Amino acid sequence: MTALISLATTLGLALTLLAAAAPPAAAADLLSQGKPATSSSSENASTPASAAVDGNTGTRWSSTFGDPQWLGVDLGATATISRVVLRWEAAYARAFQIQTSDNGAAWTTIYSTTSGTGGVQTLDVNGTGRYVRFHGTQRGTAYGYSLWEFQVYGSGGGTSPGNEIPDPTTASLEATDGPLTTASYTVPNPTGYGSGTVTYPTNSGSYPGVVLMPGYQGTQQNLQWLAPRLASWGFVVINVGTNTLTDDPESRGRQITAAGTQLLALGNAAGNPLSGKLNGTLGAVGHSMGGGGVMAALRDDPRFRAGVPTAPYHPNANFSAVTEPTFFLTCQRDPVAHGNTYAMPWYNSMSQAEKLYIEVPGDHLCPMTGYGNKAKQGKWTVSFLSRWLRADTRFSPFLCGPVRDADKNDTSLVTRWMDTCPY
Structure with a gap:
C-alpha cells in the first residue's frame, strides 16, 4: 500500500510538472471585426451583412425569409480558424454549416449541425481560409436568419482584402493614380438618380463601393478627379449625376442610397464588368449639397x-x-458653407463617431476638380476610406501620429485639423 501511494504521488507530481512546463495555448485573435462582409440577402436596408461584423451588439444582419441563406466575411488573407461565435437574435438556425474558402468560390465545411439552439453559440473548429461563412439550410423560426454578431477567431488574416494593394507610402498616396489598373463603365439605366459612371479595379477580387455626389448645379465633373484615385486604391466608385441640378441635400442623400443600391445589384448580377467586384460595404463622398x-x-x-x-x-x-x-474637409474662405456654420457643429455633436476634420485654404470650390491641393486631399481621402471601409490599418499613419504631422503642422496647407486619433 505504501508503495502504491508513493507511486501515485510520484506520477501526480510528474503530471503537475509536465502541465506546468507545457506552453500555454496561443490566444485566438478576433479576425472578422470590421472586415468586408457579404450575404445571400438582407431583410432590409437596416440589417446589412456588415452589421454582423461591426462589433456592435445593437446592430444585426437578417436575411429574407427563406432557405438556404449565407453570411460571409473576407479576412483579408489566409488564416487559421479555431473558433466561431454566433450571437443570434430570436431568428436562429436549426441546421447550418461553417465553411471556409481560399477564393470565395470553393467551400470546405469545418462545422455542421442539424440541432442549432440559438442564443450565443461558441464553436471550436479547425480550418484555414481567407473567407469564412455561415451557411444556413434550415431556419429555427418562420423568419429568416438574424445575427447580432458573427465572430471568427484564429491567427493570421490580414489588415485589408489585399487584392494586390501594396503598402502605402506618402509618395504613392500623393500620386495621381494608385497601384491598381482601372476601367470605367456607364450605368445603362440609372434608378433613383440621374446618371452614373463607375470606375473600378480590373484586378480580381471584391472591393468596397463608394458613391460620389456633386453639389448644387454640379455634375459628375465636380468630383471626377477623385474617382480614378479611389478606384486605383481598391474601391468601386460610382460618380453620379443628380435628377436635377437644384436637388436639395435630403434628395441627394436619397440618391446616394439609390446609387449604392444599384451598385451592389450590379455586383451581384452576371453579364456586366462589375459582377463579383462589390464586397457589400459602402461609403460616400459629396461636395456642398452633396x-x-x-x-x-x-x-x-x-x-x-x-x-x-x-x-x-x-x-x-x-x-x-x-x-x-x-471626414469633414472644409475650405477656410468658404462664403457658402464655412466649417463654422455646418461641419464644425456636426463634428462636435457626433459623440460616438470616429472623426477627422481638416480645413484647407481656398473658397467653396476647394474640393472640386481643378481646385485645391489634390495630392494631399487624395491622400487623406484614400487613407480615411481605406481605414474604415477595408479596416486597413496600414493607412492609419497618414491620419494619426508622426507621419501625418508634416501635413497637420504646415499652416500653408492646413488651417485647422481635429481628429479622434488613434485609429
Whole structure:
C-alpha cells in the first residue's frame, strides 16, 4: 500500500510538472471585426451583412425569409480558424454549416449541425481560409436568419482584402493614380438618380463601393478627379449625376442610397464588368449639397459605413445620431458653407463617431476638380476610406501620429485639423 501511494504521488507530481512546463495555448485573435462582409440577402436596408461584423451588439444582419441563406466575411488573407461565435437574435438556425474558402468560390465545411439552439453559440473548429461563412439550410423560426454578431477567431488574416494593394507610402498616396489598373463603365439605366459612371479595379477580387455626389448645379465633373484615385486604391466608385441640378441635400442623400443600391445589384448580377467586384460595404463622398447628402445617407442608411462630406451644406440639420466614421474637409474662405456654420457643429455633436476634420485654404470650390491641393486631399481621402471601409490599418499613419504631422503642422496647407486619433 505504501508503495502504491508513493507511486501515485510520484506520477501526480510528474503530471503537475509536465502541465506546468507545457506552453500555454496561443490566444485566438478576433479576425472578422470590421472586415468586408457579404450575404445571400438582407431583410432590409437596416440589417446589412456588415452589421454582423461591426462589433456592435445593437446592430444585426437578417436575411429574407427563406432557405438556404449565407453570411460571409473576407479576412483579408489566409488564416487559421479555431473558433466561431454566433450571437443570434430570436431568428436562429436549426441546421447550418461553417465553411471556409481560399477564393470565395470553393467551400470546405469545418462545422455542421442539424440541432442549432440559438442564443450565443461558441464553436471550436479547425480550418484555414481567407473567407469564412455561415451557411444556413434550415431556419429555427418562420423568419429568416438574424445575427447580432458573427465572430471568427484564429491567427493570421490580414489588415485589408489585399487584392494586390501594396503598402502605402506618402509618395504613392500623393500620386495621381494608385497601384491598381482601372476601367470605367456607364450605368445603362440609372434608378433613383440621374446618371452614373463607375470606375473600378480590373484586378480580381471584391472591393468596397463608394458613391460620389456633386453639389448644387454640379455634375459628375465636380468630383471626377477623385474617382480614378479611389478606384486605383481598391474601391468601386460610382460618380453620379443628380435628377436635377437644384436637388436639395435630403434628395441627394436619397440618391446616394439609390446609387449604392444599384451598385451592389450590379455586383451581384452576371453579364456586366462589375459582377463579383462589390464586397457589400459602402461609403460616400459629396461636395456642398452633396456633402449634406452624404450626412443624410450616413444618418438614414446603415449600409454606408463611412463618409467624406466636403464643404458640406445642409441648413437646419441635426446629425448628432451619426455614428459612422466621418471626414469633414472644409475650405477656410468658404462664403457658402464655412466649417463654422455646418461641419464644425456636426463634428462636435457626433459623440460616438470616429472623426477627422481638416480645413484647407481656398473658397467653396476647394474640393472640386481643378481646385485645391489634390495630392494631399487624395491622400487623406484614400487613407480615411481605406481605414474604415477595408479596416486597413496600414493607412492609419497618414491620419494619426508622426507621419501625418508634416501635413497637420504646415499652416500653408492646413488651417485647422481635429481628429479622434488613434485609429
